[in-house]
Amino acid sequence: MKISLFALILSACLLGACQDVSLDQVPQTERSEANFYQTNADFYNAIVGVYGALKLTGIVEKGSGSYLYMTELVSDNTDTGQARGGTATELYYFEDFNFALSSTTISNAWTSHYAGIARTNSILDRLAAVNIPQASKDRFEGEAKFMRALFYFNLVRFFGDVQLATHEITSPYGANSLPRSPAADVYALIISDLKTAETKLPTTIPASEAGRASVWAAKSLLGKVYLTLKQYDNAATKLKEVIDGNVFSLMPKYADIFPATTSFVNNKEYIFAVQYKSGQVGQGSDLWSNWAAVNASVALLGAGGGTGGGFNRPTADMDAAYEAGDLRKDASMLNSYKAANGTTVNERYVVKFRQQGALNQDSDVDFPLLRYADVLLMYGETLNELGRTSEGLTYLNQIRKRAGLADKMDLSQADFRLAMEQERRVELAFEGHRWFDLVRTGRFIPVMTTKGYKVKDFNQLYLIPQREIDLNKAITQNTGY
Known part of the structure; x- marks a missing residue:
């Protein structure tokens, strides 16, 4: 199932009730807050809307949303291929670590994640009272809590202490006095939500529903949360449960993970992904168009494919990070392309998400x-x-074997950490992991400063959007901004 937002326009449904009694009656032909959330189909449409929130501007959007700028562009993985000035100014804030309090990218990340949380809370607050099958209730609860945990996990890693909303806020000003909660409390909610999701979500997702969360998605995310908190025993338990489930496996070849077509169906490696659907229906991804080499046009994108944005261009350091013979490199990035006139253009660009023949x-x-x-x-x-x-080396070497590389042998614990840092970088390049990984391991400052980036300790969290502080005096700014 390629999840479509056509099933849901929640914002049009959530209308405020009128005070005049004579106007309280809702036309039977229209959907509103008063008559939505009644049937199984209503809740299904609502949960589709929650998944659809992943494609809001401040998350992954059509592909090039805030999430990837805030995880890749601020790392040593990518830089900006566009010339400075104009529309590229905002991107250079991230490359230069010179964030503006009015940054739309950061503000969009904050508001889009909270929009997703609001959608989950609307579902969770209404499930108990509705008369639908218990099995449906359980699954909708599991999906909503999984997604709420995912949204909050991103927020707490980006911003630290954040506003904790666990119920629907119906007033336009309902969050205007809500303070930031300690990160520990946010993580407690994330863990609680994922533990519940584990018990509610199905173990098998049929092909017709590909893209919906499974118990394995909840376990995988919970393992990542525990790892981030350095609760290694708990992390090992959850991650081993996913491995022992024997539902997922490595694709035989690295390039098979990212075929030049839809990549979720029949992909045994994807546990959870943002779904896209081409066909000029407003559900396509812009990753290939925007990440292709700047101004590449027909040479890379074909007729009608756009010009190439040059966003998140691999750095020279990223290019050098791949070992000789690493099969992942050419499936992830290339250093040149042939222009329409046959000349070679030397420009680095990501190819992991390419789709030849796609429209712009x-x-x-x-x-x-x-x-x-x-x-x-x-x-x-x-x-x-x-x-x-x-x-641990056994699992590290599984990944290296597929990449065509020799096993790592006899590493100390400290050397293993560096080997894992390197392996995660090249295996998961351009997928939104690098900044999170460097921050959680305490390596962000030493790695980036060694490479000449002008980062400060406080850059391990993002600034709180000034708009949020202006609207809510209970919110304070992160240190350093």
């Missing part, structure tokens, strides 16, 4: 948020942190 900003290629290779690497990392380095 209308690709069918899905974007992975959780995939099995990540689970294997996380599990190997937890084993190393638990003092079981030789066991």
Whole structure:
């Protein structure tokens, strides 16, 4: 199932009730807050809207939303291929670590994640009272809590202490006095939600519903949360459950993970992904159009495919990070292309999400948020942190074997950490992991400063959008901004 937003226009349904009694009656032919959330189909449409929130501007949007600028462009993985000035100014804020309090990218990340949370809370607050099958209630609750946990996990990693909303806010000013809650409280909600989701979500998702969350998505995300909190025993338990489930496996070839067509169906490596559907229906991805080399036009994108934005261009350092013979490199990035006149243009660009023949900003290629290779690497990392380095190497080397590389042998715990940092970088390049990984391991400052980036300690969190502070005096700014 390529999830479509056509099933849901929630914002048009959530109308405020009129005070005049004579106007309280809702026309039977219209959907509103008063007569929505009644049937199984209503809740299904609502949960589709929750998944659809992943494509809001401040998350992954059509592909090039805030999430990827805030995880890749601020790392040593990518830079901006566009010339400075004009529409590229906002992107250079991230490359230069010179964020503006009015940054639309950061503001969009904040508001879009909270929009997704609002959608989950609307569902969760109404499930108990509705007369639908219990099995449906359980699944909708599991999906809503999984998604709420995902939204909050991004928020707490981006901003630290954030506003904690666990119920629907119906007043336009209902959040205007809500303070930021400690990150520990946010993580407590995330863990609670994912534990519930584990018990409610199905183990098998049929092809007709591809894209909906499974129990394995909840376990994988919970394992990542525990790893982030350095709760290694808990992380190892959850990640091993995913491995022992034998539902997912590595694709035989790395390039098979990112075929030049839709990538979720028959992809045994994707555990959870943002779904796209081409066909000029407003559900396509713009990753290939925007990440192709700047002004590449027909040479890379074909007729009608756009010009190429040059966003998130691989850095020279990223290019050099791949070992000789690493099969992942050419499936992830290239250093040149042939122009229409036959000349070679030397320009680095990401090819992981390419789709030849797609119309401009209308690709069918899905974007992975959780995939099995990540689970294997996380599990190997937890084993190393638990003092079981030789066991951890087994999982690290599974990934290296597929890449055509020799096994790592006899590493110390410290050397394993560096090897894992390197392996995660090249395996998960351009998928929104690098900044999170460097921050959670305490390596962001030493890695980036060694490479000449002018980063400060406080750049391990983003600034709170000034608009939010202006609207709510209970919110304070993060240190350093």
